[in-house]
Amino acid sequence: MRFNVTVAVAQEDHWYVAKCLENSIASQGKSIEEALSNLREALELYFEDGAEIPVSKQTFVTTMEIAI
Numbered sequence: 001m002r003f004n005v006t007v008a009v010a011q012e013d014h015w016y017v018a019k020c021l022e023n024s025i026a027s028q029g030k031s032i033e034e035a036l037s038n039l040r041e042a043l044e045l046y047f048e049d050g051a052e053i054p055v056s057k058q059t060f061v062t063t064m065e066i067a068i
Contacts, residue, residue: 005043006059009035021061022054 006021009032016035019026020043027042029035047053 001053003053005054006061007036007039008061021059023051 005023007018008021009016009018011017012028015028015030016032017026017028018032018035018039020039023046025039025042025046027035027038029038
């Protein structure tokens with residue numbers, strides 16, 4: 001079975017952190033590609049254990065400027 005999840009990637013110091021927005025599972029790597037590969041592995045294990053598969057829905061991700 002194949003399905004899509006929404007992933008955000010951010011750099012934190014010398015690491016990239018990839019996080020699935022549907023279930024908050026995250027992983028890290030020294031490159032974006034490594035972080036995504038590690039997250040894919042973590043998600044596959046998570047869903048193999050019987051976790052509920054997310055229902056596809058349209059998700060909007062953006063940035064926002066905040067004045068302080």
